[in-house]
Amino acid sequence: MQEKNLTEVTEIFFLGFQGSQHLRFFLFGLFIVINFFTICGNLLIITLVSTSKNLHTPMYFFLTQLSISDILLTSDIVPEMLHILLNNGGTITFSSCITQFYFFSSSELFECFLLTVMSYDRYVAICNPLRYTSIITNASCVKLVVICWLLGFSCGFVNTVMILTLTFCGPNTIDHFFCDLVPLLEIACSDTFMVHLEVSLLGIPAVIMPTIIIIASYVKIASVILKIPSITGRQKAFSTCSSHLTVVSIFYCSLFTVYVVPTRGQMSTISKILSLLYTVLTPLINPIIYSLRNSDIKKALQESFHKNI
Template identity: 45%
Template sequence: MDGSTQQIHPLNNHSTLVEFILLGFSDVSNLQKFLFGMFLIIYLIIVMSNSLIIIITWTDSSLQTPMYFFLGNFSFLEICYVSVTLPRLLTNLYRQDKSISFMGCATQMYFFLVLGVTECFLLTVMAYDRYVAICSPLLYPLIMNNSFCIQLAVGCWISGVPVHVGFTYWIFSLPFCGSNELNHFFCDIPPVVALACGDTFKIEILIYVIALSVVTIPFLLILGSYMKIISTILKLPSATGRSKAFSTCSSHLIVVALFFGSGIITYMRPKSSHSARTDKFLSLFYTVVTPMFNPLIYCLRNKDVTIALKKFLLRRNML
């Protein structure tokens, strides 16, 4: 028995589940305490390190530029992004009850998708900022003015909201009349759709269309921007100038490769090649690994952030 609980759900007239069981990492039951400790430490590192970047980008006068305005937004986004999945994972590792309500699962998926889209668009905007700064430096202050930067940031934050209201509603309007066990650590699209009974062809096509729109196209735009950026950098006469330009761009490019790479593989590969173990492993990259390494990447590879961080810590020690 799978212990599924069923009733007529108000979203439609099908017999549907009222809760799911997030199996998470129950296949390694002897490692539950270890995983709880590890993910708790990771969560604290993500929250504290990204909070530190937010503080220094907002308080240090040398970082009051569009590049660091978007970096501050990105750090805040990372805290929100991991808070959608990790607290639930920690709760499930700590207690025996791994159930999540139908509406709780839908809510988690909705915010995960909205924040994921925000991250895709924000990384694209950050690439555009670097493109303008390096390829059109004389026009940079005019193009990337305060008003335009705020509009871009707001657009990134709200662009996914209306799309994923309908998308999440459609997914959870599917009939779930079999097992209620999600072989995953959060309510991601592939494992939820896999539990639906009946024809899921239309929703799978929509998944590919949305993934193409909000993941693949932004990724290609970023690649196009960096091809132009690298071409411009290589033409710079000064070796120092080339080195500085590469240092400000390489951090962002590493983050893009980690996030988009795992996301594209997860959502764009054929359904036949999906496996629960592979999906969980890939999901860890874009939900845990990338947010954990982002602050480290930006701090170690960006001299301005490193200097600002040292100044901030020095001021704290003097208090």
């Protein structure tokens, strides 16, 4: 027991992105710029939707929640990553690592649920437009978002509690840039079977079912759009959900690449680059996609710009 206490992990050391000083400084500057535009882009979406009456619709309400989630994720991951880059590695306490993992997993799971709700919103708008306002009401939007947040943080809590049931007695070095599930399981010195089982079972309602619902929604949406006789009508209908479809594709492709596709034997550098897709790049890309491909957002931005001149 004494030996176990002596070797119990109280700190985690992250290797981060090992390389020359010039490379690390370049990545440091690059990620600072990305983080700046990520925060500004998502805050811009939140501000525009809050201040523009034309954007007071369910779709844009859900979009503000997506932006809040992206800001939470970025704020949880990027600051520590920048510290690790600047110092060619970094140490944080085990409790800080677990806290980072909790907020990371919660925000990712919330996004899974929210993107599912957004796909349902687009399904009703395209496939049942006459009943849209009666089905997707302000009250139902708030309820759905609250449920998504509760499910996200609840599932994240379950994941975190399961991690805490493990014993960590060394080594305490993680070849990664944040506290992710797989690197934590790799340094555990107790049996991880129950954690793997819990993650697999929780993944069915949290990831697999939302994916199926999203695919089914867009299959139905596509079939309805293809029945529209005019090309202009089809383009207009598709434009209302193209931004969301793009965001869903990027998010789930990166997520499945990291967690579902087997990565044994894969270089740690490749694994870290893939992790950057959904922790750093996706929060940056989301507001860009909704800004560049959405005429309502562009119009609100122009109106806001003219008001402040």
